[in-house]
Amino acid sequence: MSTNVRVVVDAMGGDNAPGEIVKGALMALEAQKNLTLIFTGRKKPLEAELKKYSYDADRVETVFAEEVIEMAEPPVAAIRKKKDSSIVVGLNMVKRQEADAFVSAGSTGAVLAGGQLIVGRLKGVERPPLAPLIPTANGVSLLIDCGANVDARASQLVQFAKMGSIYMERVVGVKRPRVAIVNIGAEEEKGNALVKETMPLLKECKEIHFIGSIEARDIPYGAADVIVCEAFVGNVILKLYEGTSSMLLQQVKRTLLSSLQTKLGALLIKPALKKTLKGFDASQYGGAPMLGLKGLVVKTHGSAKAAEVRQSVIQCVHFSKQRINEKISKQLAADTTSESREA
Amino acid sequence: MSTNVRVVVDAMGGDNAPGEIVKGALMALEAQKNLTLIFTGRKKPLEAELKKYSYDADRVETVFAEEVIEMAEPPVAAIRKKKDSSIVVGLNMVKRQEADAFVSAGSTGAVLAGGQLIVGRLKGVERPPLAPLIPTANGVSLLIDCGANVDARASQLVQFAKMGSIYMERVVGVKRPRVAIVNIGAEEEKGNALVKETMPLLKECKEIHFIGSIEARDIPYGAADVIVCEAFVGNVILKLYEGTSSMLLQQVKRTLLSSLQTKLGALLIKPALKKTLKGFDASQYGGAPMLGLKGLVVKTHGSAKAAEVRQSVIQCVHFSKQRINEKISKQLAADTTSESREA
Numbered sequence: 001m002s003t004n005v006r007v008v009v010d011a012m013g014g015d016n017a018p019g020e021i022v023k024g025a026l027m028a029l030e031a032q033k034n035l036t037l038i039f040t041g042r043k044k045p046l047e048a049e050l051k052k053y054s055y056d057a058d059r060v061e062t063v064f065a066e067e068v069i070e071m072a073e074p075p076v077a078a079i080r081k082k083k084d085s086s087i088v089v090g091l092n093m094v095k096r097q098e099a100d101a102f103v104s105a106g107s108t109g110a111v112l113a114g115g116q117l118i119v120g121r122l123k124g125v126e127r128p129p130l131a132p133l134i135p136t137a138n139g140v141s142l143l144i145d146c147g148a149n150v151d152a153r154a155s156q157l158v159q160f161a162k163m164g165s166i167y168m169e170r171v172v173g174v175k176r177p178r179v180a181i182v183n184i185g186a187e188e189e190k191g192n193a194l195v196k197e198t199m200p201l202l203k204e205c206k207e208i209h210f211i212g213s214i215e216a217r218d219i220p221y222g223a224a225d226v227i228v229c230e231a232f233v234g235n236v237i238l239k240l241y242e243g244t245s246s247m248l249l250q251q252v253k254r255t256l257l258s259s260l261q262t263k264l265g266a267l268l269i270k271p272a273l274k275k276t277l278k279g280f281d282a283s284q285y286g287g288a289p290m291l292g293l294k295g296l297v298v299k300t301h302g303s304a305k306a307a308e309v310r311q312s313v314i315q316c317v318h319f320s321k322q323r324i325n326e327k328i329s330k331q332l333a334a335d336t337t338s339e340s341r342e343a
Numbered sequence: 344m345s346t347n348v349r350v351v352v353d354a355m356g357g358d359n360a361p362g363e364i365v366k367g368a369l370m371a372l373e374a375q376k377n378l379t380l381i382f383t384g385r386k387k388p389l390e391a392e393l394k395k396y397s398y399d400a401d402r403v404e405t406v407f408a409e410e411v412i413e414m415a416e417p418p419v420a421a422i423r424k425k426k427d428s429s430i431v432v433g434l435n436m437v438k439r440q441e442a443d444a445f446v447s448a449g450s451t452g453a454v455l456a457g458g459q460l461i462v463g464r465l466k467g468v469e470r471p472p473l474a475p476l477i478p479t480a481n482g483v484s485l486l487i488d489c490g491a492n493v494d495a496r497a498s499q500l501v502q503f504a505k506m507g508s509i510y511m512e513r514v515v516g517v518k519r520p521r522v523a524i525v526n527i528g529a530e531e532e533k534g535n536a537l538v539k540e541t542m543p544l545l546k547e548c549k550e551i552h553f554i555g556s557i558e559a560r561d562i563p564y565g566a567a568d569v570i571v572c573e574a575f576v577g578n579v580i581l582k583l584y585e586g587t588s589s590m591l592l593q594q595v596k597r598t599l600l601s602s603l604q605t606k607l608g609a610l611l612i613k614p615a616l617k618k619t620l621k622g623f624d625a626s627q628y629g630g631a632p633m634l635g636l637k638g639l640v641v642k643t644h645g646s647a648k649a650a651e652v653r654q655s656v657i658q659c660v661h662f663s664k665q666r667i668n669e670k671i672s673k674q675l676a677a678d679t680t681s682e683s684r685e686a
Binding site: 072074136137150151182184187189191192193195215216217218219220221231232233235236237238239240241242243244245246247248249250251252254255256258259261262264265266267268269272273275276280 | 415417479480493494525527530532534535536538558559560561562563564574575576578579580581582583584585586587588589590591592593594595597598599601602604605607608609610611612615616618619623
């Protein structure tokens with residue numbers, strides 16, 4: 001059991017806690033033999049939930065935390081004040097290396113702030129980016145950074161590109177991932193000050209397969225595997241992508257239900273349409289990892305159900321087994337060495 | 344005829360020039376009695392195209408320009424070099440007040456650069472934004488700025504908000520348009536440096552109906568009428584919105600054609616679906632105005648067909664009749680006065 005990957009699961013976070021969270025984590029336990037789960041959360045609801053299932057009790061622990069950080073709370077203040085919340089307790093276990101990873105569907109702000117303040121950055125990492133996987137017409141792309149750190153510097157974007165590339169190759173399994181930077185045109189002279197400064201630095205990176213600019217219109221078609229951007233832009237991309245998809249599907253659905261004729265048509269196309277849309281279900285890929293920390297922190301959607309939680313926990317196992325953090329440390333350390341040599 | 348609105352139309356710009364351009368402009372001529380058209384472009388193809396139609400020749404002029412600015416040319420260099428191109432000739436007519444407005448489906452970069460370099464800014468305008476209308480589940484919103492001027496300052500965003508508000512109210516006809524700034528969360532402390540600096544300035548504006556932040560996911564639902572942002576972010580929004588929509592519709596279409604059963608279903612839902620999608624056809628609203636210039640410059644899609652060109656020309660008539668530029672000048676001048684009073 002000593003070689004098991006230990007994942008702390010926030011049983012209190014998200015719209016469907018603790019039911020779907022506990023269910024999904026136990027599904028992962030069933031699928032992964034070398035996994036130990038540590039649930040954090042309020043004693044009463046957590047124990048009540050666990051009682052519903054039969055599972056390998058040797059690989060499940062509970063650490064109670066009676067406070068809960070609400071979605072609307074200012075993140076940094078909440079992290080500092082609520083020491084006995086599932087998020088703070090869970091992150092502290094990662095910090096003390098009592099766990100390898102932490103999964104939460106709770107407040108994004110609190111998870112991000114806690115990741116930095118409690119777990120802390122790997123040596124050499126300037127900023128830990130949040131990097132969700134987004135479904136495209138052609139598989140899945142990593143959008144890095146969508147985190148809380150807006151107004152990034154060029155050197156930070158370069159680190160995002162390297163960390164994202166390692167993640168896509170080792171955890172998601174994309175060989176030689178194509179890395180691109182979000183820009184407003186393909187021509188050399190296009191871009192804002194940050195992109196113009198970052199572009200030549202990315203071109204110099206031998207460790208990544210940099211393919212240049214990506215225009216936003218090509219993102220849904222999967223034109224790059226790792227999409228590098230500053231967090232404000234990344235957040236706009238993530239939310240607009242979700243918003244546009246949900247609005248259009250709502251319109252299509254409404255149209256299908258608008259008359260008897262369309263309802264009949266809908267019956268005929270429903271199975272095929274469901275299959276198509278399943279390809280765009282991000283939950284099959286798990287949550288968004290926060291990279292560059294001394295341990296893994298994964299943020300799943302607030303609306304995550306069991307399938308996404310399951311996948312997020314399994315993602316932690318891959319991350320840990322693939323020793324992603326060692327690879328990130330090694331690559332960023334190599335850079336420091338070459339920089340100091342140049343200096 | 345002296346009170347006619349005079350619109351110069353670039354007969355050479357876009358994928359469907361001169362055919363669809365000439366056709367669309369003449370459709371506008373038919374619809375608007377107080378409109379005079381001035382076509383610029385190469386003599387031979389332009390005259391050949393005009394011969395195909397019968398129209399009120401008293402209200403149609405031609406000014407020949409034998410050069411053409413290609414899409415891939417560096418914009419500023421092209422504007423400086425190709426003095427006899429339809430874009431340069433057309434913009435010069437607006438500059439000399441021989442025309443009120445210029446409509447082009449040609450190179451966006453060249454039109455934007457030419458607008459600034461040739462027509463010039465209204466007094467008090469720091470930057471002329473490009474402001475396309477985007478279709479939403481709830482009508483149409485003005486996205487301002489999607490232009491070439493990235494890395495804007497807070498004072499410039501405030502001007503965008505004011506100009507956009509005037510445009511939506513007077514040209515599009517939205518009463519008391521809701522103005523919002525693109526942000527990554529609704530909470531007060533959210534945002535990048537630019538948004539945090541701009542927010543209090545917008546709150547102080549008495550002339551506009553400012554409703555605060557808009558998250559990208561709410562844009563497709565039409566949560567604001569005037570969506571203020573810096574041009575890099577605006578460009579990402581515009582292109583991602585177009586890209587996501589076209590990708591999803593492509594997927595739905597492919598699904599509908601995937602089997603005999605779905606093809607039958609498709610036949611039943613086609614009329615209703617077509618009607619729904621028509622609501623999202625941006626061309627019914629015309630092109631994107633470049634605001635804050637000494638005259639109106641409208642950029643239509645490169646792929647614009649007659650219907651969009653027609654609408655863009657009619658948009659110029661409304662703009663001119665509503666004396667939008669006088670209103671913009673007056674409001675920005677009022678600001679300067681109040682600022683100097685405060686100083």
